[in-house]
Amino acid sequence: MSATVSFPVPSPHGPRTVTLSYARVGDGEPLLLLHGIGHHRQAWDPVIHLLAGERDVVSVDLPGFGASPALPDGLRHDLPTMNAALGALCETLEIDRPHVAGNSLGGLLALEIGREKLARSVTALSPAGFWTEAERRYAFGVLQGMRAVARRTPLPLVERLSRTAAGRTVLTSTIYARPGRRSPESVVAETLALARATGFEETLRAGIGVRFADDIPDIPVTVAWGSKDRLLIPRQGVRAKQTVTRARLVRLPGCGHVPMNDDPALVARVLLDGSR
Structure with a gap:
């Protein structure tokens, strides 16, 4: 069952109210799932039932995607604002340092949350931010x-x-x-x-100069890449491993950029292993 929650997020002009749509199911340690640009939280549906037996799973529509409205005036669809909004979401839902898994844009956000030490573990599926300029x-x-x-x-x-x-x-x-x-x-x-997706153009513009260049030494990190990813080509996974030096790099044979539907059992196992 989906629900919505609203909470304040700081802006240069004072707090602004952000509203996000999410679904929550299962029992166990919390696991926050973040989708990619232009997608919605239902991208995770093929693996939700496989995760819910061991995790308290929260899948969220990012601001301006799915059923979540765009950010209000005064807030940009950039990484700092997204991180602040997701941190406020967890605080509002009384989730303390969840495991975080994300795909594409969501994978980049998961890594950002991990870098800020706000996650117990991070699993990033074909995360953005490890590209060359041409890529x-x-x-x-x-x-x-x-x-x-x-x-x-x-x-x-x-x-x-x-x-x-x-x-x-x-x-x-x-x-x-x-x-x-x-x-x-x-x-x-x-x-x-x-x-x-009302947040598509602004989110894409905010990503033009984005590179993920920091190590995450203090928590478990898994980076997984589909062998048939046609959007963010698999060699970017090698760069991710070179950047996040202690990360576990996992190949997803036969999977594309959004692997949850291509091989639900494999992806669920990677997420559960990563959050152990």
């Missing part, structure tokens, strides 16, 4: 193209395409290695989420 431009161009297609494609055509494996491949093969496994309903929902 960043390529990824941003692909994301902008996906956004344009999602916004211009009429909903009846999206629904029709989603009914066949070939159509789901047309719509989602950039981020999934096995798009035929995604349900038609999920493909329609995530296409709409990308088209309607």
Whole structure:
């Protein structure tokens, strides 16, 4: 069941109220799940039931994505603001230093939270921030193209395409290695989420100069990369390991950029191992 929560976040002009949509299920130590740019918390649905038996799982729509509204005036969709908002979310939900796992943008945010020592462990799936400038431009161009297609494609055509494996491949093969496994309903929902993401452009602009360049020596860190990631190419995982020197680098064979749907059992095992 989804819920919303509101809380104040500091800004240069005084506190601003941020509202986030989230879902919470399971028992055990807390595990916060963060999705990528243009996606929504339902990206984690294929693994939620595999995690909930051992973790108190909180999946959240980031500001301006999914069911969460964009940040109010006075707050930017940048890393410091996102970190402040997620820290305030945890405080409001009475979650003390959760395990944090994220994909793409969410992986970068998870690493940022870990660097600030606000997490018990970090698991980052194809995290942003380990690119060269050419790789960043390529990824941003692909994301902008996906956004344009999602916004211009009429909903009846999206629904029709989603009914066949070939159509789901047309719509989602950039981020999934096995798009035929995604349900038609999920493909329609995530296409709409990308088209309607009010925080997309500002979040993308804020990422232009982003590089993750710090080690995280004090907590367990796992970096996992799909072998068929077509958005953030797998060699970026080697750079992540060189930067976060004690991190465990895990390959996800046959998985794309959003691996949770390509191999739910493998991803759930990586997340649970990383949070032990």
